[in-house]
Amino acid sequence: METLAFIPSPSAGEIHLGPLPLRGYALCIILGVFVAVWLGGRRWVARGGQAGTVADIAVWAVPFGLVGGRLYHVITDYQLYFGEGRNPVDAVRIWDGGLGIWGAIALGALGAWIGCRRRGIALPAYADAVAPGIVLAQALGRWGNWFNQELYGRPTDLPWALKIDPEHRPVDTPDLATYHPTFLYESLWCVGVALLVIWADRRFRLGHGRAFALYVAGYTVGRFWIEYMRVDDAHHVLGMRLNNWTAIVVFLLAVVYIVVSAKKRPGREEIVEPEAEAEPEPGTDTGGPDSADADAAPEGSSAEGSSSAKEPSEDGPGRGKPSGGKPAGDGGGDGPAGAESVAKGPEPRRKAVDGPAS
Structure with missing residues (x-):
């Protein structure tokens, strides 16, 4: 199969900063974290919170999220790390790629909950502020798959096809060089979801976790159709990839949350961080x-x-x-x-x- 144009893959998965090698996958994760904290911090302050709160809670949420993402990947793709000819130590080599978004969200939410409890903040309000930043972090993180030449789609000769080196091609199509760049599809989809959440939040003043739920629902829709295009090994349940089933369940839960929350707690929180509300402005009477x-x-x-x-x-x-x-x-x-x-x-x-x- 020959194509007139294609997206080249990087010659190496590392970027050398002088004598220091930096894995491209790790760089994408780091950039994503910085974007998520920066944008989340701006949105938190705009909602009445204190500067620095998002970063303080991210100290808990990010490590939990990375561990959760890796655990989900290892559990659902255990055959890559355990069994004859496999090395279990590879299960901790996160820089080689392999993070499951579902595990990252679940355990990352637990870490954020711990951080919010320590600050006396409601988790849903925090989640609403960081939602667009998280999905933008996912958009950046997907480029790590490009560096590793992994998680691509079916063979194609489209002009935007991704060229894969022979050592990274599927065993059943070793002679086909170009494939669907599913990393790019998901990255662009995530950017669209971020813009959707920002627009809907401004238009409808989403609160009490509904902006975060909208992000989850929007992401799962894209993940569902992109998952169908991938050719990497995966577990199948009733003829469908496990991640497709997970996307369906999570999508339904997110939609139910939006509907129920809108009825029980309409509008947005007036106070997101009590300490910030209690702080007097300079020059005002403190009532002492x-x-x-x-x-x-x-x-x-x-x-x-x-x-x-x-x-x-x-x-x-x-x-x-x-x-x-x-x-x-x-x-x-x-x-x-x-x-x-x-x-x-x-x-x-x-x-x-x-x-x-x-």
Whole structure:
């Protein structure tokens, strides 16, 4: 089969940064994580959360997700790692490829739940914020399959066919060089799902986990038809690949969640992170003890003036009322010194000592 044009595969699965070799698959995963955290952080702050919260929770979610993705892959493709002629140690060589998205979502959600619990945040609100970033991370991660020349589709002579080197071709089609680039199909589909979630979230103000559920539903639709095109070994149940059955079940669960959640909790959360809501803005009254004392003082007076008004009754006879019963100022008596003290004293102090004006 000859094609007029095709997508070339990389000559090596590694990128050399000076003396340091970096696996292309690992690079795609790392870039995906950074994009997910960056976009998720921006969306979280826009919803009223604190900057840095998404990254803090990602410290839990990302390792859990990687472990979950690898476990799902090893369990569903155990024949690649266990049995005659196989090396079980290869099961931990994640940099060689092999992550199952279903396991990554399941265990990654567990890690995110732990991180959210530690921050006092509801998991659905967090999931809504990071949903578009996660599916964009998947779009980048799929390019790791291109570096590894794996998980491609059926043979084709289309202009955008992917050329596969002989050592990476299926054993039953060793002479066919070009195949459907399913990695590219899924990558583009994931970008479309991310745009859909962002648009729907702005248009309908999705909340309480519905943006995340929309991402899951949208992704599973694409994964279903792309899975049919792949030629890699897979377990079949009732004539259909296991991942197709998983996509159907997860899609139905996501749709049910959207419908039920919209009825029980319509709209979006008003507060996504209580700590962020409680933080005062710079220059605002914090309601502390000083402000409480000021509020308790008489109109036109200060807390300091109120405490000063008590001084005449505590300083002895020289500062009390004169024998004539006339109220005296702070200086005491009717002489010039007393008059000067009254003239210079603040209005709140005079009111507190002299009593109300008639």
